[in-house]
Amino acid sequence: MKRKLIAALMVTAMAASMAVGCGGGGASSDGGSSEGGSEGGSEGGSDVITVGFAQVGAESDWRTANSESMKETFSEANGYELIFDDAQQKQENQITAIRNFIQQEVDYIVLAPVTETGWDTVLQEAKDADIPVITVDRMVDVSDDSLFVSYVGGNFQLEGAKACEWLKAYADAKGIKELNIAHIQGTIGASAQIGRTEGLENAAKEYGWNIVAQQTGEFTQAKGQEVMESMLKQHDNINVVYCENDNEAFGAIDAIKAAGKTVGPDGDILVLSFDTVKAGIEATMKGEIICNTECNPLHGPRVAELIQKLEAGEEIDKIAYVDEGIFAYGSDVAKVTVDGTDYEVTEVTQEVIDGRAY
Amino acid sequence: MGKNKRKISGTGFLLLITVVLFAVMYAAGMAVFADKGFAKPQMFFNLFITNAGLLVISMGLTIVMISGGIDISVGSVTALVCMAAAYSMENMGTSAYMAVAIALGIGIAYGLVQGILVAYLDIQPFIVTLAGLFFGRGMTAVISKEMISIKNETFLAWANYKIYLPIGSYSRRGKFLPAYIYPTVVIALLIVLIIILVMKFTKFGRSVYAVGGNAQSAMMMGLDVRKTKLKAYILDGVLAGCGGFLFCLNSCAGFVEQAKGLEMDAISSAVIGGTLLSGGVGTPFGTIFGVLIKGTISSLITTQGTLSSWWVRIVLSALLCFFIVLQSVLGNLKKKK
Numbered sequence: 001m002k003r004k005l006i007a008a009l010m011v012t013a014m015a016a017s018m019a020v021g022c023g024g025g026g027a028s029s030d031g032g033s034s035e036g037g038s039e040g041g042s043e044g045g046s047d048v049i050t051v052g053f054a055q056v057g058a059e060s061d062w063r064t065a066n067s068e069s070m071k072e073t074f075s076e077a078n079g080y081e082l083i084f085d086d087a088q089q090k091q092e093n094q095i096t097a098i099r100n101f102i103q104q105e106v107d108y109i110v111l112a113p114v115t116e117t118g119w120d121t122v123l124q125e126a127k128d129a130d131i132p133v134i135t136v137d138r139m140v141d142v143s144d145d146s147l148f149v150s151y152v153g154g155n156f157q158l159e160g161a162k163a164c165e166w167l168k169a170y171a172d173a174k175g176i177k178e179l180n181i182a183h184i185q186g187t188i189g190a191s192a193q194i195g196r197t198e199g200l201e202n203a204a205k206e207y208g209w210n211i212v213a214q215q216t217g218e219f220t221q222a223k224g225q226e227v228m229e230s231m232l233k234q235h236d237n238i239n240v241v242y243c244e245n246d247n248e249a250f251g252a253i254d255a256i257k258a259a260g261k262t263v264g265p266d267g268d269i270l271v272l273s274f275d276t277v278k279a280g281i282e283a284t285m286k287g288e289i290i291c292n293t294e295c296n297p298l299h300g301p302r303v304a305e306l307i308q309k310l311e312a313g314e315e316i317d318k319i320a321y322v323d324e325g326i327f328a329y330g331s332d333v334a335k336v337t338v339d340g341t342d343y344e345v346t347e348v349t350q351e352v353i354d355g356r357a358y
Numbered sequence: 359m360g361k362n363k364r365k366i367s368g369t370g371f372l373l374l375i376t377v378v379l380f381a382v383m384y385a386a387g388m389a390v391f392a393d394k395g396f397a398k399p400q401m402f403f404n405l406f407i408t409n410a411g412l413l414v415i416s417m418g419l420t421i422v423m424i425s426g427g428i429d430i431s432v433g434s435v436t437a438l439v440c441m442a443a444a445y446s447m448e449n450m451g452t453s454a455y456m457a458v459a460i461a462l463g464i465g466i467a468y469g470l471v472q473g474i475l476v477a478y479l480d481i482q483p484f485i486v487t488l489a490g491l492f493f494g495r496g497m498t499a500v501i502s503k504e505m506i507s508i509k510n511e512t513f514l515a516w517a518n519y520k521i522y523l524p525i526g527s528y529s530r531r532g533k534f535l536p537a538y539i540y541p542t543v544v545i546a547l548l549i550v551l552i553i554i555l556v557m558k559f560t561k562f563g564r565s566v567y568a569v570g571g572n573a574q575s576a577m578m579m580g581l582d583v584r585k586t587k588l589k590a591y592i593l594d595g596v597l598a599g600c601g602g603f604l605f606c607l608n609s610c611a612g613f614v615e616q617a618k619g620l621e622m623d624a625i626s627s628a629v630i631g632g633t634l635l636s637g638g639v640g641t642p643f644g645t646i647f648g649v650l651i652k653g654t655i656s657s658l659i660t661t662q663g664t665l666s667s668w669w670v671r672i673v674l675s676a677l678l679c680f681f682i683v684l685q686s687v688l689g690n691l692k693k694k695k
Contacts, residue, residue, distance in 0.1 A: 083663035091609055091616070093656075093667070096408045100660040103395035103404065105530050117507030118611030121518050121540075129535065141507055143514075 049307065050081045052101030053110045056137075057089045061277055066112070066137065066297040073300030080304075091115045095122045102129045108307055109133045111148075116141045123147035134306060136299045139191065145318070149310070152302050154295045155321035156192045160199015162326055162343055163272050163293045165336035167240065168207055170270075170291070173332045179209045180237045184217040184227050184252060186244035192219075192295070196244045196274060212238060217248040224251025232259045241271045246280035246292070249273035253288050263288050265330060276327055281356070285348040287329040292348075294324040327352070372632035372685065373644045379677075380647045383654050391661050398527040399537040405653040410542040411436065411605030413649050416624040416631075417553045418597030420645045423628055424557075425590040426570040426637030427476060427483040431468065432598045433620035434494025437613070439464050439602030441498045444506040444612030447513060454512035458603060465599020466592065468494075473591030477584040491621070499614045506612040516541055517607045542604045549600060553642045566590055571638030626674055627652055630681050634689075651677070 051074050055067050067084070074082035083106060085097035091114045101109050102125055109131055113119065119140045124147060126133050132149040139151055171179060183200060186193030193216075204211050213231045217224035224243060228251060231238065241256070243249040249271050253263055261268040264287040273280060276294040283289045302322045309316050326336065326345045335342050346352060388397040395401060406413070415432050422429045442464060443457040452460075468490060475486045508514065519541055526536035557563035565586045568576040573583050605617060631648030633640025655677075656670045 081663075083660075085660050085663075086667045088667065089615065090618070091611070091613070092408075092605075095608065096404075096656060097660050099404045099408060100401075100657060103398055103401045104661060105395055115505050115611060115613055117505055118609045118613075120514065120610055121608070124518060129529070130531075130533075143509065 047311075048076075048079060048081050049108065049311065050083065050104070050106040051108045051110060051307070052083045052085070052097070052104070052106040054085050054087060054094045054097045054101070054112065056094075056112050056114050057086055059089060062275070062295075062297045066299060069298040069300035070110070070303070071300075073304045078304070087114055089114055091118060098122045098126060102126055102131060105129075106131060108310075110303055111135050111140070112137045113140050120144070120147070132310060134303055136303060150306055150316050150318055150320055152299050152306065152320045152322065154192070154324060156195025156295075157198050158195075158321070158338060159274055159293045159295065159324060160196040161203070161338045162199075162324075162336055163196075163242070163274070163291060164199055164203030164207075165338055166291050166293075166326060166328065166333055166345060167270075167272060168203065169333040169336060170328075176239070179207075179240050180235070181209055181211045181240045181242055182228070182231045182235070182238045182252075183211050183214040184224055184231075184241065184243045184248045185214065186216065186219045186248070188216050190219070192274070193244055200242050217243065217251065219245050219247060221247040221251040221254075224248030225255045226251070228252040228255035229259070232256065232261070239269055241269055243271065243273045246273050246275045246277050246283075246289075249280065249289050250283070253283070265290060276325075278353075278356075281327055281348055281353055284327050284329055285350070285353065289329070291326065291328045291345075293326050296322045296324045298322065371688065372639075372681070373641060373647075375681075375684070376631055376644050376647045376651070380651050380654065383651065383658070387654065387658050387661070391658070394661050396657070396661055399523075399525050400527065400535070401657065403523070403537055403539050403543070405650055405657065406543045406546065407540055408608070409649050409653045410540075410546040411601045411603075411608060412620065412623055412627065412652075413546045413601070413646065414549050414597050414604055415601035415620065416627045416645045416649055417550060417642050418594035418601070419621075419624045420628045420631070420633050420640055420642050421553070421557065421566060421590050421597075422483075422594045423625075423633045423635060424570045424637060424640045425566045425587055426573065427587065427590070428625070428635070429472070429487045429490075429591070429594055429598075430484065430621045430625070431472065431487040431490030431494055432594075432601070432624055433617045433622075434491045434498070435464065435468055435595075435598040436602035436605050436617035436620055437498045437615075438494040438501075439599055440606040440609065440616055441501050441506065441612035441614070443513075443603065443606050444508050445501050447508055447510040448506050449502075454510050454516065457510075457513065461603040461606075462596060462599045465595045465597070465602070467595070468598065469592035469595020470588075472595065473588040476591060477587035495614070498612075498616075502612070503614060508606075508610045508612070513607075514610065517610055540607070542607050545600075546604060549597070550642065550646060553597075557642055562586070562589060567638055569637075623652060626678055630677055632681075634685055636689075 053070050056063060058064055071082060074080035087093040094114055098109060099122060109126055111133055113135060116138055120142050123133055123142060127147055134150050134152060135148050136152045140148060185197055212235045215227045217227045241252050243252055253271060256263050256269055263269050263271055270290045273289045273292045274295060276292045280289060280292050284292045299322055302320055306316050306320055326343060327348050328345050331347045333345050335344050419429055439461045442460050446452040446460055447457050472486050472490055475481050476483045520538040522536045522538050526534055528534055565581050568581055569583050569586045577583050627648035628645050630651055631644030652674060655673050659665050659667060659669050
């Protein structure tokens with residue numbers, strides 16, 4: 001009796017395990033067979049380019065917009081096949097994903113690294129398999145620079161310079177003689193902080209601006225607010241706040257309001273910010289943030305451009321910046337010039353906000 | 359004697375299912391994703407390369423779980439080991455050999471403290487190791503909140519030393535690429551072999567099974583239950599230290615957020631491999647397949663390319679349920695006799 005029962009159970013279990021096993025394979029067999037089709041196509045002469053993209057995760061709106069940009073660019077219609085991997089913020093998952101891409105013999109690997117370090121081994125494997133690696137958003141810190149072909153991301157120093165040129169033009173237009181700037185920095189050592197701080201310090205030297213206080217707000221709203229509060233207590237002549245991202249700006253605006261001062265074009269203090277996330281551009285439309293310089297997450301087209309160049313056998317630059325806009329309240333400044341190049345300033349309206357992908 | 363035999367057949371049955379499941383899954387993957395490189399030998403070795411650390415850590419958990427305990431601190435220990443190794447090599451200039459010693463030291467210390475608390479003070483192992491989890495993660499942040507990249511030459515030479523195997527595959531461009539493994543794989547497999555032998559053929563191994571199966575009768579048989587538990591935890595700690603270092607050789611960096619949730623991967627690997635949470639049943643051999651199944655699921659989903667990688671967790675949870683139900687059914691059968 002008991003033996004029979006065990007035997008029956010065993011059979012059921014086997015069947016179940018088979019079903020699970022096949023279920024795992026079956027669920028993905030659609031993808032597999034359609035891939036088989038496109039594969040056949042590629043052998044038949046057309047050239048589908050396979051791109052493996054190891055993304056950090058989906059932790060912010062910026063990141064989601066970044067992923068969407070990649071998915072749109074590397075679509076089947078554009079002649080690509082994208083293999084997308086969400087690493088859930090874990091470096092070890094990204095290492096696994098890259099090893100997988102190598103075995104799938106993708107043509108290109110695009111990596112938005114979770115961390116800057118720890119990539120030597122796996123990127124060497126990619127290089128040994130002759131697969132070019134393009135890093136986006138963050139640089140990787142590897143001992144051998146030939147392990148990646150290019151970096152695509154924001155030009156943070158240019159962002160800083162653009163914001164300062166805008167401030168100069170705005171001050172001239174409004175007849176503001178003296179600028180007393182409170183500078184809330186990003187996390188010290190982050191590439192965004194270094195570039196944006198450099199932009200302000202250069203401009204302050206050139207135009208004789210007065211930076212009355214300088215402290216890190218660690219890119220967070222809470223810290224931005226705290227730093228702004230203490231700066232307002234120490235200095236009562238502040239008329240400009242230069243925040244290195246939107247979250248710091250939100251904190252600073254709260255602190256200014258709490259101190260009984262006003263922000264905006266007609267207020268006591270002008271707030272400048274970076275990144276231009278959704279809440280940031282909305283604050284810009286209200287004038288609370290007077291000028292917001294974008295950190296563009298839409299890396300897809302720029303990466304595709306590099307890949308096309310590589311396909312054509314052309315040399316590519318080690319560093320490729322994405323185009324980034326300037327968003328401002330009002331139309332007092334139409335364009336700014338940095339190093340001889342003109343950059344248009346966009347006046348924020350509801351249409352501009354609705355037209356943005358993120 | 360007869361009872362004992364039935365228990366072993368239960369273990370054997372769970373083990374059989376695990377092995378068959380792995381084989382079926384992998385074969386299905388090879389068939390469906392043949393054009394995506396799943397059939398390549400390297401894909402199989404990648405399972406070991408990526409999971410070398412986890413494999414060793416899961417061995418520790420298997421032993422502790424067989425003894426009737428649990429250890430949820432191993433993920434934090436891994437992070438701490440990576441960070442301590444990275445910090446000592448990069449900021450204190452110690453050699454890579456010293457870093458190995460530090461890693462093992464951390465492991466032994468962890469095993470000793472947790473083992474004493476569990477075995478001699480009779481504190482719930484879950485609580486003890488939960489404290490261990492917090493302590494490890496906290497200490498990692500105290501050492502450094504910044505990520506530390508390891509640039510030590512000896513260490514990188516270990517990490518990047520490819521051992522080429524006589525098999526391989528041809529790439530699309532017709533180039534022969536030999537399959538390779540890293541020293542981490544060899545070390546992990548050696549450790550696994552030792553653990554299998556220890557659990558099967560030594561007095562310690564048999565005592566662990568006896569203590570986990572029924573501590574009361576083990577005591578009456580004249581076994582030192584406390585000492586056995588302590589030894590199990592110390593061995594588990596050492597394995598966590600080793601595993602952590604292997605993990606570090608894979609990531610080449612120390613970072614606070616590293617290996618978060620690794621303990622859960624290790625526990626689920628052991629359970630899928632046929633280890634009972636109630637103790638007394640399980641084999642290190644089965645755990646190998648638990649780890650491989652976990653690795654295969656994530657490979658399959660990455661290879662598929664369009665499914666969200668969160669599906670790895672979902673499939674794993676389904677498997678866990680399946681195995682827990684199966685274990686419970688087997689347990690009930692045994693009781694009914």
